[in-house]
Amino acid sequence: MNAGLMLQQISTGYARRPVLHDLSLERIAPGTLVALAGPNAVGKSTLLKAIAGLHPVQGRVLLDGIDLARLPPRERLRRVGYLPQALPQASSLVAYEAMLSSLHASRPGLGRSQAEAAIEHTFATLGLKALALRPLNQLSGGQRQMIGLAQVLVRAPRLLLLDEPTSALDLRWQLLVLQAVHALVAQGQTLALMAVHDLNLALRFCQQVVVLGPGRPHARMLAAGRPAGVLTPELLRAAYGVQARVERCSRGHPLVLADSALAIPDEDPR
Numbered sequence: 437m438n439a440g441l442m443l444q445q446i447s448t449g450y451a452r453r454p455v456l457h458d459l460s461l462e463r464i465a466p467g468t469l470v471a472l473a474g475p476n477a478v479g480k481s482t483l484l485k486a487i488a489g490l491h492p493v494q495g496r497v498l499l500d501g502i503d504l505a506r507l508p509p510r511e512r513l514r515r516v517g518y519l520p521q522a523l524p525q526a527s528s529l530v531a532y533e534a535m536l537s538s539l540h541a542s543r544p545g546l547g548r549s550q551a552e553a554a555i556e557h558t559f560a561t562l563g564l565k566a567l568a569l570r571p572l573n574q575l576s577g578g579q580r581q582m583i584g585l586a587q588v589l590v591r592a593p594r595l596l597l598l599d600e601p602t603s604a605l606d607l608r609w610q611l612l613v614l615q616a617v618h619a620l621v622a623q624g625q626t627l628a629l630m631a632v633h634d635l636n637l638a639l640r641f642c643q644q645v646v647v648l649g650p651g652r653p654h655a656r657m658l659a660a661g662r663p664a665g666v667l668t669p670e671l672l673r674a675a676y677g678v679q680a681r682v683e684r685c686s687r688g689h690p691l692v693l694a695d696s697a698l699a700i701p702d703e704d705p706r
């Protein structure tokens with residue numbers, strides 16, 4: 437009955453800079469891909485870090501009814517996979533070794549053949565086989581972002597927290613990433629919360645969207661629900677300060693078209 441993620445009265449921020457206050461989110465079921473949207477500096481990364489246990493937070497983050505703060509670090513690592521916004525360290529490890537070490541850190545008991553099968557499956561899904569033996573410090577930014585994502589996906593955690601996973605990627609890799617995350621989540625054991633700026637990716641791939649909007653002294657949750665219902669011109673104006681339309685493409689899917697930036701309001705907290 438408690439399966440999934442719930443946020444209860446989450447407050448977090450930095451010294452003299454409250455970012456989020458008393459934010460609650462109703463239960464999100466496993467098998468759901470959720471976009472976390474909102475303007476620059478609104479607090480998306482801070483929220484993901486707080487849920488991942490990497491930033492101080494008040495309130496409760498419940499996964500399957502268990503308060504994540506009460507779990508031992510290794511158990512938390514097994515259940516929660518976090519992809520930071522920053523690209524992975526450009527070390528001299530080859531991509532395959534980086535995958536193995538990520539897998540062993542979260543699932544130390546996994547046998548060698550199971551680990552190899554999981555890594556090969558992830559590389560195949562993301563189209564990364566050609567990078568397997570390349571050192572990370574010889575990869576492009578986009579290639580490193582893909583390997584970083586692969587390191588998280590290979591662990592198949594219960595909760596995936598992805599901070600702008602497509603920010604450095606071309607169109608094809610953006611689609612491969614969204615398809616791979618969507619496919620993993622669709623198996624029903626994982627739920628994913630993904631910070632995104634590309635609302636059209638959210639419309640196409642996500643079952644839910646949570647929109648944070650600017651406010652003083654802290655950001656507010658403006659809306660949560662099905663992307664096609666939530667992402668209206670009014671919401672886009674309130675969240676981003678833009679004049680935007682939502683139109684149907686030739687295949688009938690909704691698309692956000694941002695026409696113009698409105699004057700920056702005095703209370704813009706950035």
Ligand SMILES: Nc1ncnc2c1ncn2[C@@H]1O[C@H](COP(=O)(O)OP(=O)(O)OP(=O)(O)O)[C@@H](O)[C@H]1O
Binds near residue numbers: 450482
């Ligand atoms: N280490 C820090 N110390 C103090 N303030 C910080 C720190 N990191 C972020 N902030 C501030 O916290 C607020 C939220 O930042 P955060 O990175 O969570 O925003 P975001 O929504 O992820 O933004 P973006 O879309 O630009 O990545 C911003 O005002 C930012 O300036």
